[in-house]
Amino acid sequence: MEGNLTTADRKHLEDCIGTGSKKFTLLYSITKDGCSGQAFHQKCDMQGPTVTVLYNEQKSVFGGYASLPWFLTSGAYVKDEDAFLFQLLFSGVDRLNKFPLKSDNAKGLYSRSNYGPTFGGGHDLLTFTNSLSSSNGIYALNGSISASSYDMKGLGAEHINNGSMKCLELEVYKVEDVPVPQQWRKTSKWCKELEESLKSSVSSMRPASEMKVPDFRILLLGPVGSGKSSFCNTVTSVYRGRITQRAICGKAKHSITSMYHPYTIKINSGGCLNVRLCDTRGLEEELGIDLMQCNYLLDGNLSEFFQVAQYVVHLELILVDSSFVKEPTLVDKVHCVAFVLDGATLDELPQRVIDKMKDFRNLCTQKQNNIHPIKNYNTKVELDEGVNILALQALQQMLNYAEDFMENIQQREGKALQSCEENYMSELDVIEEEAGTL
Template identity: 45%
Template sequence: MQITRTMAGQLPEKYMDQLESWIGTGPKIFTLLYKITKDGCNPATFHQKCANQGPTVTVLYNQQDSVYGGYVSAHWNSGGAWVQDANAFLFQLKYSGTDTFTKFPIRETTYALYGGKTYGPLFGMGHDLLTFLNTVNSSGGYFALKGQMKFGCYNNQDLSADQVNNGNMNVTELEVYRVTDGQRNRTPTQPWRKTPEWNEKFLEKLTEDIVSFKPSCEFGLSDVRILMLGPVGAGKSSFYNTINSVFKGRISQRAPCRIATHGITLAYTPYEVNVRSGATLNFRLCDTRGLEVTQGIDNFDCSYLLNGNIPDYYEFNPAPPPIIPDNPGFVHQPRVTEKIYCVVFVIDTATVGDIPPKLVKKINSFQRIVNRKGIPQAALLTKVDLACQDVAGKTSNVFTSKKIEAAVDKVSGLLGLPRNNILPVKNYENEMQLDDNISILSLLALRQLLHFAEDYIENLQVKMKALKLSSQRLAKSGLSEKSSDFIKE
């Protein structure tokens, strides 16, 4: 569905969809009639362009990034009288930068709209929404409309006018659209990250790719470990539960998930994932205590985790001292299967801008340790549904969402990682049954993490062959060299 316009309007398609739903009489085409930044803010021009045009939507945009207005099914006119309209309603679409869909239906239908020569759009006697009176000129990048908002004839839904227009009538734009029956031919939004079409076939392909993943046998690897690090409450445990749910075929919560000041996860836990037949997949998602500025995992812990020195189910102290080689259970000679082959930092998309600078610094210090070991890094952006209403309504909108794209850019800058290493996900949290779109997004992320681990293993193989060749050359020359485990530090 797409809008037909004679000039460019700024009402997004998603808001047209919402208005269409509220009007409730089928698909609608929105044609822009009047725009104060182009046509001027004066009653004469408004009536010239909008009178006798049938149903219309009036939309106001203010400096606080709120969007609100009114719909009438009757004609605007300049006859100086109130017009009855039982279908009229006021609405808000956005408040202070957040999409906020509220419909304010008409109560006193006799006073739905007023047609006056010196008035712009006027809704309700009293006045529920008086847009402007006489000519208003722009000053300082906005129009200080000579109007007001005061609920009376329209049901305020327990909101004050200030909770709709931020307590002022200063607007950056006012538009009036004619509303007619018909399908909009929507121009597809170009995704910022392309994927195959999301359907059952794609879900099956992702599942097969992950089930068939096998690490190189050259090192004796039965599975690879992926270490999850991130702030308390970011969704590390929930990501494991989501992946486990997909392969179990039902919602699963093996990893405990609750809200707590210092998080629920206390121990280093390498979780396996089993398919319904009971077979174990060839990777482990390793959960850890949440990162905090002054508590939890430190640089020594991080290094030991990467090397495989931390024993499974070791419970981290909330405060120093960290684990040391003298501690009981410390793994002095870890097996290759106990080492980490990919590190993923788990970040809450909805609060990415609120991470304390000291915590960012701590994460960056961990990254330097990971870099020195050559281990690949990525980031999971969780809770994308809380960061963007479009994604909350439909998970497959994630790669067309500008908000999620902005979050990817933000995390890419914070962690210094390429954008294709930033992987949005929505964990199962409120759902009682599986959703293909949620599963697809999670498996896309997991498959990429396994690809990173696979690339790392290939690099290790190349290094091992080079060391072996070097050793052979030295042996032929009569020299000797003490061999070393190329995986060890």
């Protein structure tokens, strides 16, 4: 961050300006650009709103805000109703004061070719005139503070700058609005009614009866510590009306989850949702689930509670395992895959884990509108409406995708059946024709 203005001071000045977030860009510094009216105007004229900040040798910080641009003139006052003076530190101690321009005062700013930044008639804050040099790093500015056009709240110079204009630095910052980020995704207003509506909608979702599949099966994949197990607990918490801890969670060097564990979700009415959230071992650089095991999980070859090997296992060992399902049905297959990532640690993911996730993703499909933010109950002790809504919206979309997957299966099986029937009828025609010939 260029300049001496701290993040806290910038935030305070934002609040004083009162029109939202601001970007502060250093335009002028007397230690870098020289202390002269000419240098100031060369750097700061016609730059829009600016903040002037002085740092004196007594560790007091003060200055002024101009909402209108500085310009070169032989001497003129500018009416700037939004201008104000301020105090940030006094003798090294926080002292946040805003000194507004008095009402109907036309002397907010004063601009002159050989003057530094100047505020008010008289002047309330005159920084310096002409050209000055430093002595042992100290600039003895020939300006002053004197109340006239601004409401100084009864404070004199001795209570603002210790009565001293001997400064270590003077800076002028360009002040710009920070664009308000566009809404990433339009969502309904959060309320209890939305939460109940989502719970009801998710509860009503089930595979088509003709598919003869009792539950949607959703596989959760992600790096160690990304929140897969916590998401299982979050969803069960939403429907149980209390914080639950069915899945073991925590921070560890390696994955705490060691098996392919499908979780059913009980609801207060006594039944269960028609979905199984399938947790499994977290992704690591060298250890844990690999591409082959992931493929078997998707195809339904690995039965529930299959112990996922910590190290890569040879194909022959998996095939002879008693829990290996050689002829899986649609009931065994995964109907939707959800990658779970911790937004706070994305930049820390090892490249080999990222590469592994890309390989897994190639087995599935992924689009930008498939991204859903969630927050888990990993630290909270009470339910939260916002956390519930995010989890329900994500789960609802997973079920929608699972439903789409089954619809495609149903369509393919329907076409295959139609093709078989057509072949069968063709064979009958041939037999009848041959019989007629005989």
